[in-house]
Amino acid sequence: MSRVIHVFRQPERFVAGTVGEPGDRTFYLQAVEDARTVSVLLEKQQVSVLADRIAALLAEVVRRFGPELGEDEGEGTDTDPLAVPLEEEFRVGTMGLGWDADSRSIVVELLAVSEEEIDESVVLDDGEEGPDALRVFLSPPQARAFAERAEKVVQAGRPPCPLCAEPLDAEGHVCVRLNGYHQRRPVTE
Incomplete structure (x- = not known):
């Protein structure tokens, strides 16, 4: 079966959210663009690590390319619940993060759990071989808003x-x- 890569170049939303009560929550990341919604399942620790890494990458981008990249475009933290119906595409195994200088975007790539060892060359690659993926391009303000919400979602537990x-x-x-x-x-x- 051929690899499926869901690409969101200008997402309206990219958020972390949960279903269930604290102590028994299931964590999701959800990307929305136009009429298309993709949800992926992952662990609480993965959400926390992704939020931390995005914040660190944002700080590095601002340091290298100037503070104007970190300026807010009026993006607030999204507090709306996850879109329903909630149908997971896959469970996240490997996560990748990068900076795309052409689009001035942070690129988040989430790869499905795979039986085979994932070579880092598969991350951010469009090849036919490899696990399914979700690739989201975020402006610096969108990335900051994602990281803030993700941290709040993680902290909202027990x-x-x-x-x-x-x-x-x-x-x-x-x-x-x-x-x-x-x-x-x-x-x-």
């Missing part, structure tokens, strides 16, 4: 335990710092 930083469950938490025990207060009469 609060961390103040002792061990593991997520707290509504049903309780066995803290490794307390070796699973709670301090008992002496009963006073």
